Amino acid sequence: MKILIIGATGTIGKEIYDHLKENHEVYAAHRNSDSYPIDITNKDSIKSLFDTLPKLDAVINAAGTASWKHFSDLSEEDYYVGIKSKLMGQVNLVHIAKDYLNENAVITLTTGILAEHYEPNTTALSLVNGAIHSFVNSAAKELERGIRLNVVAPGAIAGDFPEDQKFAGYLPVQIQDVVKIYEYTLTSTNTGQILKIY
Numbered sequence: 001m002k003i004l005i006i007g008a009t010g011t012i013g014k015e016i017y018d019h020l021k022e023n024h025e026v027y028a029a030h031r032n033s034d035s036y037p038i039d040i041t042n043k044d045s046i047k048s049l050f051d052t053l054p055k056l057d058a059v060i061n062a063a064g065t066a067s068w069k070h071f072s073d074l075s076e077e078d079y080y081v082g083i084k085s086k087l088m089g090q091v092n093l094v095h096i097a098k099d100y101l102n103e104n105a106v107i108t109l110t111t112g113i114l115a116e117h118y119e120p121n122t123t124a125l126s127l128v129n130g131a132i133h134s135f136v137n138s139a140a141k142e143l144e145r146g147i148r149l150n151v152v153a154p155g156a157i158a159g160d161f162p163e164d165q166k167f168a169g170y171l172p173v174q175i176q177d178v179v180k181i182y183e184y185t186l187t188s189t190n191t192g193q194i195l196k197i198y
């Protein structure tokens, strides 16, 4: 498969890239990439990258951020960081990618455990994670040409977070197990799924 991975130098994206490149033609994209630069907060940047690539069979996004602050300290502007990046970055990616993909291609987004479990200072992240779950549930049903849309919702990744300390009520997960879930979305025939691993 020809696969674009966005966020390919990150904790999650790099491991997906290292694993999938063994058996697939994989393009590793992120803002500071020399070869495949993309900023998901900018629609022109998303389009520019797709214009340079061949038609793809899959897009995996593991990029997107939001503000980490206590609820009492969150300003409206703080919320917009996540709305612009992790929420609308991924929404715009789906809108643009669908026109550049082969029939029956698959798009896989990323959210996280905070969509439904509490951890201090993460209200702004929870907001966008939950919104993406609702978006995927609905948009997947209206995507055409057999294009599938799913989202992986990992718990805290062991290594990024201490392995023996619970995050949002759950112990961190091993990155190898998380990578297998992303890989599963490439071949499964399901769409509109929220694949939780925590």
Ligand SMILES: NC(=O)c1ccc[n+]([C@@H]2O[C@H](COP(=O)([O-])OP(=O)(O)OC[C@H]3O[C@@H](n4cnc5c(N)ncnc54)[C@H](OP(=O)(O)O)[C@@H]3O)[C@@H](O)[C@H]2O)c1
Binding pocket: 006, 007, 008, 009, 010, 011, 012, 013, 029, 030, 031, 032, 033, 038, 039, 040, 041, 062, 063, 064, 065, 085, 086, 089, 110, 111, 112, 113, 153, 154, 155, 156, 157, 158, 160, 161
């Ligand atoms: N790490 C965890 O424990 C964990 C757990 C659950 C969910 N998540 C979620 O998974 C996603 C990835 O997390 P991570 O920890 O792997 O992130 P990370 O280590 O901070 O890496 C982020 C990656 O995305 C790229 N990037 C950042 N902003 C971008 C943008 N606007 N457009 C395109 N690329 C961008 C970065 O490269 P450049 O700086 O070069 O762009 C880098 O490759 C996030 O949405 C995070 O909330 C993470």
